[in-house]
Amino acid sequence: LARGGLEADLAGRRVLITAGGTREDIDPVRYLGNRSSGRQGYALAATAVARGADVTLLSANVTLPDPAGADVRRVRSAVELQEAVLAESDKADVVVMAAAVADFRPAERAPGKIKKQAGSGPAPIELVENPDILAGLTRDRAHPGQLIVGFAAETDRVLEHGRQKLARKGCDLLVVNQVGGGKAFGTADNQAVVLGADGSATEIPHGPKEALADRVWDLVADRLTPRPR
Numbered sequence: 125l126a127r128g129g130l131e132a133d134l135a136g137r138r139v140l141i142t143a144g145g146t147r148e149d150i151d152p153v154r155y156l157g158n159r160s161s162g163r164q165g166y167a168l169a170a171t172a173v174a175r176g177a178d179v180t181l182l183s184a185n186v187t188l189p190d191p192a193g194a195d196v197r198r199v200r201s202a203v204e205l206q207e208a209v210l211a212e213s214d215k216a217d218v219v220v221m222a223a224a225v226a227d228f229r230p231a232e233r234a235p236g237k238i239k240k241q242a243g244s245g246p247a248p249i250e251l252v253e254n255p256d257i258l259a260g261l262t263r264d265r266a267h268p269g270q271l272i273v274g275f276a277a278e279t280d281r282v283l284e285h286g287r288q289k290l291a292r293k294g295c296d297l298l299v300v301n302q303v304g305g306g307k308a309f310g311t312a313d314n315q316a317v318v319l320g321a322d323g324s325a326t327e328i329p330h331g332p333k334e335a336l337a338d339r340v341w342d343l344v345a346d347r348l349t350p351r352p353r
């Protein structure tokens with residue numbers, strides 16, 4: 125049973141949460157995006173507020189109402205999200221990267237709407253890689269006790285890919301969702317396994333995103349260094 129709501133076990137803790145999905149502009153009217161609704165990140169923010177945390181939510185293109193009590197800032201692209209994360213992460217005791225960050229962006233944003241050229245086919249869109257925000261956070265940890273949580277959506281060999289990703293990203297916890305077949309994206313329910321850098325694996329049964337969020341906070345609370353008295 126999740127402990128959420130029973131105690132303000134995150135009181136005085138500063139948490140930074142990213143939610144939603146980045147948009148990478150092609151021209152003034154078009155972008156590359158993804159299907160992330162932001163619901164899991166918003167559920168994490170709402171449950172953290174309920175458990176007493178001081179919550180900053182960096183929201184990328186989410187249409188949900190702001191969670192009461194969270195400080196919500198809006199960003200659009202991966203580069204904007206990285207800037208906002210870097211401006212806030214020093215203060216944070218916990219950073220949760222629930223946002224779906226585009227791996228690539230167009231090398232250039234066309235200043236005007238791209239027109240189709242009669243006769244010639246479509247021009248290719250050249251892509252460049254976005255910064256890996258999560259890997260950067262764990263590489264340059266703001267302070268030794270800071271806890272960093274990543275999310276991953278995998279369609280197959282979930283545990284194997286999750287373990288590899290946890291190691292590659294260097295985060296303390298990785299919440300691995302199984303996706304595909306209508307699971308997770310845009311739905312209210314979620315199912316996951318949370319892998320720990322300590323070798324732990326915690327299964328979270330299928331249920332509402334709020335329940336998953338509360339279980340994630342349980343695992344975070346267990347790993348936070350005790351508050352000085």
Ligand code: CTP
Nearest residue numbers: 221222223225254255256257258274275276277
């Ligand atoms: N992430 C990030 N910056 C990126 C890409 C991803 O911070 N440029 C974060 C996501 O917010 C998430 C975690 O990294 O918490 C894992 O994202 P995922 O897309 O699963 O990882 P990738 O390393 O991009 O691997 P893949 O090739 O599977 O997309």
Ligand code: CA
Nearest residue numbers: 224225226227
């Ligand atoms: Ca990716």
